Amino acid sequence: MYNNERNGVYELKITSRFTVAVHTLLAIYTFQDKYKVTSDFIASSVNVNPVVIRRTLQNLKAAKLVDIKAGIGGATLAKNAADITLYDVYSVVDCINENLFNFHDNPNPDCPVGKNIHSVLDKHLTAAQTAMENELKNVTIEDLSNQLKIYTNND
Amino acid sequence: MYNNERNGVYELKITSRFTVAVHTLLAIYTFQDKYKVTSDFIASSVNVNPVVIRRTLQNLKAAKLVDIKAGIGGATLAKNAADITLYDVYSVVDCINENLFNFHDNPNPDCPVGKNIHSVLDKHLTAAQTAMENELKNVTIEDLSNQLKIYTNND
């Protein structure tokens, strides 16, 4: 069933492209020294269609976060895992557009409130978005990998 | 035309229900002592269909942020403007579901990364969301009104 219901109302959010991309990078980092990490390999771990992974990898490649071997196949990190933050990933994979908050179009310029609503609200929305994004800058793929090792050692 | 395009990719975000609701409250606060603030009145300022405003007002009423006069019409604030934060509004209007970040479904439990991706990632996503939401708690409808007065006095 659909997992996004509450009181019969459905809502949008930051798309799973972001977590898919993070998962992709963590899988590459975890396995790149042992296996050829192909889109099929990653897709199997993430549990999405391989084409979704290839599209994700193209975004990550364009940002120089990964290298991809065309033909033979396989992806590797193009930077140190400690130098790739969640914000880097978030920025690249189109999980939101520039603005997190979707502002209603064309408020009435003949009403004092409509005329100025952007002026009074925009800076606060930007501050909220920036606070969220700054948190993402505090976490790297290496951080996730270290945490992952703790979990896998306990298996 | 569509206002959400970038490089042919389209993205989701926090819906305009939030800014519509903030605009609604600011319009009520600004005009409630002078006019009967009806859904048509607000809709004209926000520039959306009146039914969208009525639905918004129902959400705000359920949270005891506004009073609505059925029959005769008109909405007023049910609390002091200084006691209504942007977070209060955000919480009630279903602009997102509980989680801001949409996580991909069913990562592969037979892969060490897939099995633990939620464990390593969830707390960071929650921290980012909380940072955003906390910023919204710092701003009240009264703050917006005070800023609005500065702009309108300059007209």
Add this chain to the structure above:
DNA sequence: TTAGTTGTAATCATATTAGTTACAACTAAA
């Protein structure tokens, strides 16, 4: 009684996401 408004269901157009199919282009290895 009436005029205006709210409350709410129902339907629609538009748009996005993720899934999927298909296949050309590429590359290393046999």
Add this chain to the structure above:
DNA sequence: TTTAGTTGTAACTAATATGATTACAACTAA
């Protein structure tokens, strides 16, 4: 130089949300 496996990418689809809109019953003060 053939082949097997993979990437790169276009095209299409199903599922679903949003906001617009229509419609109308219920309500209430004048």
